[in-house]
Every structure is written in C-alpha cells, then in structure tokens.
Amino acid sequence: MLTIVLASSSPYRRELLSRFKLPFDVFSPDIDETPHMDEKAKDISFRLAREKAFKVAPHYANSLIIGSDQTAECQNQIIEKPNTHENAVKQLQFLSGKIATFYTSLCLLNTKTQQAQECVVDFEVKYKKLNHKIIESYLLKEQPYNCVGSVMSEGLGITLLEYIKGEDPTALIGLPxxxxxxxxxxxxxxL
Structure with missing residues (x-):
C-alpha cells in the first residue's frame, strides 16, 4: 500500500485529512510562496499546491503526496494570510460588504508512477458589512492570522459572512x- 503524505504545515489541513480515518505522514514542504510577477490568485494557488507535492516527493518513495494551497481575490486584489492582527484588521475592513473568490488547489502526486492529479476548487464568499467593533471582537476571539481572508468559516468566522457558495465546504477550510x-x-x- 502506498503511504499517504500531507505536504503541509497547516493544522487545518491535518484535521481535515484525518476525517478519512487513514494513516498519513505530515511533511512541511518549506517553499517560497511569493507570488510571481503578474500572477493571478488562482494561478498562485495551483502552482503552490503542485510545488508543495513535488518538493516533498524526494523524501517518500511509493507514496501519495497531497499538496494543497489557498488564495483568494476581491476586486482584482490578491487576498492572502494576514499573519498579524494589524493586517487582519485592514483585510477585513477591505473585504467588508464585498464578495471574494477563494481558490483552493489540490495536487495528488503518486511518487511511484510520477503521475499527478490536479484541480482548483472555487468558492464564493460574501462578507457582511463589518464595523471596527465587530472586527476587533472577532479577531481577539479567533485570531485567524494564518487564514486566507482572515476568516475561519469553521469557527466564529462564519458570523462575518452573508453567504458562501461552492461545491465543497471543506475547500473553504483549506483541503477539498x-x-x-x-x-x-x-x-x-x-475510503
């Protein structure tokens, strides 16, 4: 049997993958996630999912490597992880009342055959109108600084959203x- 390997340092992806009740290894790919010049959000997500899987592949023969990445965009602006409280405040102020499209990419690489299956799952999210008090209260409770769009839809972040549209709710969390x-x-x- 092939070993399943999650090429990620994300605790959210680890929790999602554990839902399959299969044993798996986790290996952080440690790649440069800087967008390329004029690269679109969807393309960034697709490229990084692939890079993560292929970066981990040399460490695991006869394995299925899972690479995944998520970006978003709103009004032609790329939305990434805020990383800090200050950036999250700015991000939520910008996203207030707007629609953002999240792109969650997936690459499953079979290191035995060197064949990869790849896809991008789109998800539309409409943020409610958010005032400073709501933003600060949410950020202090949830601290979603490592989440694209500063929102944890699986937690309190769902209260910031007017609606979500997509084929797979786990895609919005980070692993479709x-x-x-x-x-x-x-x-x-x-399975």
Missing part, C-alpha cells in the same frame, strides 16, 4: 475533501 476522495479512489484506495 470531495475532490481528494475521488483522486484517492482513482489511485485504488477505498
């Missing part, structure tokens, strides 16, 4: 499990 389950089944794994 519906697509991943199909990819794993294509590799002969029964």
């Amino acid at each position: 499990l519906i697509r991943l389950s199909n990819m794993l089944e294509n590799e002969g794994l029964a």
